[in-house]
Amino acid sequence: MVHSRKTTKYCKFLIFSLIASISASISALEEPVDKLLGGMEFANPLTIEKSEDTYRALGPSERSEIDNLCQGLSDKLNGLQIEACTNNGLYPSKITSAQGRPLLYAEVKPIFETPSNRRILLVGGQHGDELSSIKLVFSWLTQLNSSPSPNTLWRVLPAANPDGILSSRATRTNANGIDLNRNLPTPNWLTQADKYWKGKGSNERYFPGVEPASEPETQWLMQQIEEFDPDAIISVHAPLGIFDFDSNDLSIAPRTLGPLNLYLLGTFPGSLGNYAGMSRNVPVITIELKHSYEIPDTPETQHMWADLHNWLDNFSTSEALVNN
Ligand SMILES: [Zn+2]
Structure with missing residues (x-):
């Protein structure tokens, strides 16, 4: 006791x-x-705009365009739920693809909004036959919407070449047979694009077009970069199983992203890495997944996602961003 x-x-x-x-x-x-x-603005959890509200607020014709595209993507991409496309805060842009399909974008605000937030552009499916890249970007968009970054504003373009994806047999090029990752107006385009293409065997999958920025999808991507003014761009491709980095300062490149190692592929006339990374001084990470159809398993994609965030945290204090 x-x-x-x-x-x-x-x-x-x-x-x-x-x-x-x-x-x-x-x-x-x-x-x-x-x-x-x-000085920070706090997002009130009661007033945060839910990603599915974006779709509800659209007019009937925009909703029907998105419905058609999302149904097509869901049919084509094994395992992509239609709701991951319609309820993920995606808007149709004013510019449409060569065949009139909507070019979708979403913006995911950070928890703490300040003028100094990092601004990251995430792009999937510039090549329509790299289905894994589109699925992965949709999956990361869903993750961002359910758990926004503390300090990073994301703009996400999950399907940058919808005509190529939805062609009866998905194609690398757009509906006009042009490789959108060779069509951007880099300074060397007029003198090098055609020569480079012919020197590589004139493979039609890599046809850069007859003039730079000839394609609506290219003009749209340029407009997105101009308007959003990103600090860095992450573009997802397949199937080389590495990642490339384009910037005037290669010392800031991440070394690994999950299972992928850095491998510098060089710059091509008309590529996004050349256009943004070299000409506009906006670092571009080009992720090349190992397979074109299926995305890596969840531990691998989460590992890549965590490494990307670690890199963004360090990169945000680097000279490159300060000077950008
Ligand atoms: Zn590609």
Whole structure:
């Protein structure tokens, strides 16, 4: 009995000490936290726009365009739920593809909005036959919508070449037979694009077009870059099983992204890496997944996602971003 009273007393003392130490920690934190959060706008969880509300707010014709495209993508991409396309905050752009399909984009705001938020553009499916890239970008978009980044504003273009994807047999090129990753207006395009293509055997899968930026999908991507003004671009392709990096400062490149290692492929006339990474000084990570049809398993994609975020955290303090 005496022992039990002693124990009770001791427990009360422990609880009191614990409460006192928690209160002391909170008051010690108050000032730095206030300072840290000074000037930030907080997203009120009750007023956060739900990604599915974007779709509901669209007019009937825009909704029907998105429905058609999403149904087509869901039929083509094994395992892509139609809701991952319609309920993910995607808008149709004013520019449409060569065959009139909507070019979709979504923006996912960070938890803490400030003018200095990082701005990252994530692109999938520039090549229509690399189905895994589109699925992965849809999956990362879903993840971003359910768990936004603390400090990064994302713009996501999950299907940058819808005609190529939805062609009866998916094609690398767009509906006009042009490789959209060779059609951007890089400074060397007029003198090099045709020569380079012919020098590589004139494979029609890599046809750059007869003039730069001739394609609506190219003009749209340029407009997205101009309007969004990203600090970095992540473009997902397949099936080389590496990732490439284009920037005027290669020292800031990540070394690994999950199972993928850095491998510099060089720059091509009209490519996104050349256009944004070299000419506009916006670093471009080109992820080349191992397979064109199926995405890697969840642990691998999560590992890549975590490595990308680690890189973004370090990269945000680098000279490249400050000078960008
Ligand atoms: Zn590709």
